[in-house]
Amino acid sequence: MQYKAIHCPYCGLELQVPVGVQQIVCMYCAKPIDLAALEAPVSTQPDSAERLRQALALLDDSLFQFEVEESSFTQKAYPACFSAYRTRFDDAVKALHGVREEDCSAFAEALLKHISEVLHSRRVRSPKSSAFFRYRMMVEVYLVPALHDNPAAETDTVLASFLQLWNTQYPGEPLNPVSYETINSGWRKKGCYITTAVCQSLQKPDSCAELQTLRRFRDDWMRQQPGGSLLIQEYYTFAPSIVAAIDTAPNAAEIYRKLWNAYLLPCVRDAKHRRSARCLRRYTQMVLRLEKLYLSSTTTGGLS
Numbered sequence: 001m002q003y004k005a006i007h008c009p010y011c012g013l014e015l016q017v018p019v020g021v022q023q024i025v026c027m028y029c030a031k032p033i034d035l036a037a038l039e040a041p042v043s044t045q046p047d048s049a050e051r052l053r054q055a056l057a058l059l060d061d062s063l064f065q066f067e068v069e070e071s072s073f074t075q076k077a078y079p080a081c082f083s084a085y086r087t088r089f090d091d092a093v094k095a096l097h098g099v100r101e102e103d104c105s106a107f108a109e110a111l112l113k114h115i116s117e118v119l120h121s122r123r124v125r126s127p128k129s130s131a132f133f134r135y136r137m138m139v140e141v142y143l144v145p146a147l148h149d150n151p152a153a154e155t156d157t158v159l160a161s162f163l164q165l166w167n168t169q170y171p172g173e174p175l176n177p178v179s180y181e182t183i184n185s186g187w188r189k190k191g192c193y194i195t196t197a198v199c200q201s202l203q204k205p206d207s208c209a210e211l212q213t214l215r216r217f218r219d220d221w222m223r224q225q226p227g228g229s230l231l232i233q234e235y236y237t238f239a240p241s242i243v244a245a246i247d248t249a250p251n252a253a254e255i256y257r258k259l260w261n262a263y264l265l266p267c268v269r270d271a272k273h274r275r276s277a278r279c280l281r282r283y284t285q286m287v288l289r290l291e292k293l294y295l296s297s298t299t300t301g302g303l304s
Contacts, residue, residue: 009038052103055095056110063089064114066138073141073230082142082180089146096154104154108161112169115139127173130227136173137230139166141237145180174292176238183237193239194290197246198264201256210268217271217279231284238291245294259286 002019011029022036063085072081096107115135124131147159159177167174195214196206204210222228246252263286270279 006033006035006038008033048099048103051095051097051099052106055092055099055107058092058095059110059114060088061114063092063143064118066135066142069142070134070138073138073233078141079184082145082184085142086146086149086180089143090150093147093150093152093155093158096158097152099154101157104157105161108158108165111143111158111162112165127170132173134227134230136170136175137234140175140178140234141183144175144178145183148177148179172292173288176241176291178237183233193235193243194259194287195264197243198256198260201253202260210264213268213271214264217267217276221276222280225280231280235287238287242287242290242294246290259290262286 003016004019006015006017007013008015008026008029008031010031010033011026013026013028015024015026015028017024017035022034024033024035025031026033069081069085072078096104099107119125119132119135122131122135124135126132127136144159144163147155147162163175163177195211199206199208199211218232223232246255249255263282267279267282270276270282
C-alpha cells in the first residue's frame with residue numbers, strides 16, 4: 001500500500017495517509033478530515049466583491065472630466081475621441097465579468113458618485129444651468145453609449161441601474177439609452193424633426209413660413225451661440241426617437257397640436273421679433289420635457 005504525507009488542517013501535524021482513501025480521522029486531534037475536499041484545487045479567481053473592487057479602482061477620474069471629449073465633440077473628431085474614451089472605460093467594465101447583479105448596481109452608483117463629485121468641484125449646483133446641460137450632454141454622448149455598446153451582459157444591468165439613478169436624481173434632465181451609431185448619425189441629419197412632425201400633423205408644407213423661420217433661427221443665431229452646436233446635436237440625436245414615440249400614441253394629432261400651441265407658435269413669434277434668447281429657452285424646455293415623457297427609463301405617459 002502506498003502512503004502520502006499531508007498536514008492536518010486543524011492541528012497542522014503531519015500525517016501519513018493511504019493513497020485513494022477519501023476520509024480519515026486525525027490521530028493527533030481526532031478531527032475528521034475530508035481528503036477529497038482538502039485536495040481540491042483552490043480557485044484563484046476573484047469573487048464578485050473583489051471583481052467590483054478591481055473595477056472601481058480602474059475608474060480613472062479623467063473619465064468624468066470630459067475636458068478633451070467636449071472640445072472634440074464635432075463631426076470630424078467625435079468618432080476617434082469616442083473610440084479612445086470607450087477603450088479607457090472598457091478597462092473598468094471588463095473587471096465586472098461574472099459579478100452579481102447587486103455589484104453591477106453598486107458600480108452604477110459609483111459612476112453617479114464620480115459625476116456628483118465633478119459637478120460639486122465645478123460648483124455646478126443647478127440642473128437648469130448651461131454648465132450642467134453641457135456636462136449632461138457629455139455623459140449622454142460618451143459614458144452612456146460606452147455602456148450601451150459594450151457586449152458584456154453585466155453592462156446591461158449597469159446601464160439600466162445608472163439611468164434609473166440619474167433620472168431619479170435629475171427628473172427634469174433625463175438621460176436615455178443611446179448607442180454611438182445613433183449619435184454619430186445625427187451629424188448627417190439636417191431636419192428639424194419635432195417641428196417638421198408637428199407641421200406635417202397640422203398639414204403645413206415643409207416650405208411653410210413657420211418652419212423656414214425656425215430653421216433660420218437655428219442656422220443664423222443658435223448655431224453661433226456658446227454651446228449652440230451641442231444643443232443642435234442633441235436635437236438631431238433624440239428628436240427622431242421622440243417623434244417615433246409620439247407617432248405610436250393614439251392621440252398623436254392632439255399631442256402635436258398642443259406642442260404647436262404651447263411651444264412652437266410662441267417660438268416662431270419670438271424668432272420673428274428677434275427675441276432669440278426667449279425662443280431658445282422655449283424650445284429647450286420643450287425638448288427636455290419630451291425627452292422626460294417619451295425617452296426617460298423612469299417615466300411613462302404623454303403630453304397633457
